[in-house]
Amino acid sequence: MPRYKLVNGISIQLTAEEEALRDAEEQAWADGAFDRAMADLRQRRNSLLSQTDYLALSDNTLSSDMSTYRQSLRDITSGLTTVEEVNAVVFPEKPEA
Amino acid sequence: MSTYGNLKYDFTFPASNPSGSLVLIKSITASASASVSFVNGSNGVVLDDTYKAYKFVFKNIHISNDSTRLQFNGSTDGGSNYNVTKTGTFFISAQTEGGSTIFQYQGTYDLAQSTGVQVLCQDQGNGNDESGSGEMWLYNPSSTTYVKHYTVLYHHYHAANYAWSNLIAGYCNTTSAVDAIQFNMSSGNIDDGTISLYGIN
Numbered sequence: 001m002p003r004y005k006l007v008n009g010i011s012i013q014l015t016a017e018e019e020a021l022r023d024a025e026e027q028a029w030a031d032g033a034f035d036r037a038m039a040d041l042r043q044r045r046n047s048l049l050s051q052t053d054y055l056a057l058s059d060n061t062l063s064s065d066m067s068t069y070r071q072s073l074r075d076i077t078s079g080l081t082t083v084e085e086v087n088a089v090v091f092p093e094k095p096e097a
Numbered sequence: 098m099s100t101y102g103n104l105k106y107d108f109t110f111p112a113s114n115p116s117g118s119l120v121l122i123k124s125i126t127a128s129a130s131a132s133v134s135f136v137n138g139s140n141g142v143v144l145d146d147t148y149k150a151y152k153f154v155f156k157n158i159h160i161s162n163d164s165t166r167l168q169f170n171g172s173t174d175g176g177s178n179y180n181v182t183k184t185g186t187f188f189i190s191a192q193t194e195g196g197s198t199i200f201q202y203q204g205t206y207d208l209a210q211s212t213g214v215q216v217l218c219q220d221q222g223n224g225n226d227e228s229g230s231g232e233m234w235l236y237n238p239s240s241t242t243y244v245k246h247y248t249v250l251y252h253h254y255h256a257a258n259y260a261w262s263n264l265i266a267g268y269c270n271t272t273s274a275v276d277a278i279q280f281n282m283s284s285g286n287i288d289d290g291t292i293s294l295y296g297i298n
């Protein structure tokens with residue numbers, strides 16, 4: 001299906017050269033799906049870790065449940081090889097502090 | 098001449114916009130569009146020294162492909178090539194409907210002297226009721242003395258069901274006039290939504 005661009009409100013069909021360029025961009029995007037999924041997973045994991053960082057300070061004793069929770073978060077990216085596996089990850093339940 | 102205490106100042110708004118208010122230049126509504134461009138000099142679009150600052154307003158940008166990113170690039174040759182060198186930063190704040198939050202500097206989408214696109218959002222959803230809205234300012238794009246700063250606030254429905262805000266700022270590192278701006282998605286089309294261009298002095 002041909003693509004169209006809007007230039008100042010005027011719809012113009014992409015040239016063959018523009019179509020080829022866009023195809024390459026779309027392919028590059030598709031090829032990067034796993035890396036993007038992992039980056040997104042790490043982003044959300046890091047945010048959850050940071051929310052309990054204060055409990056891991058040296059003047060506090062981390063509970064066993066919290067220690068397990070934080071280790072589970074750190075390990076959550078292990079062994080993932082496909083986008084489907086990444087999307088199926090379920091974050092562990094945060095225990096009471 | 099106006100006075101305020103001991104201060105005296107003299108300014109004159111240009112005849113094209115004597116009130117100094119936002120002036121709508123052009124609204125473009127996407128319809129399965131691979132890109133939306135504003136190019137100075139035709140079909141009522143100005144992107145030159147007519148105004149000192151330009152504001153793009155995004156209204157309910159709805160996209161074809163799930164988990165893709167709105168992005169922009171600039172041109173200094175009337176839209177023949179969108180490859181202006183840019184340096185910029187990217188912050189996010191987000192919250193799920195269940196209350197989980199994220200607030201992060203997101204270096205992944207930073208640009209450092211890159212001619213590639215500036216990402217304006219992260220992984221927007223494409224569900225029937227999902228869209229994104231926001232604004233982008235471009236300052237003095239016709240300057241041949243200074244770089245051209247841009248600031249963006251874009252909020253969207255994230256593909257993972259977050260209310261997701263992006264704060265982006267940077268500059269087009271060129272002393273050539275930027276005379277065209279193009280928006281597109283990292284993959285797929287902008288299926289619906291309006292981008293309006295305003296000017297202000």
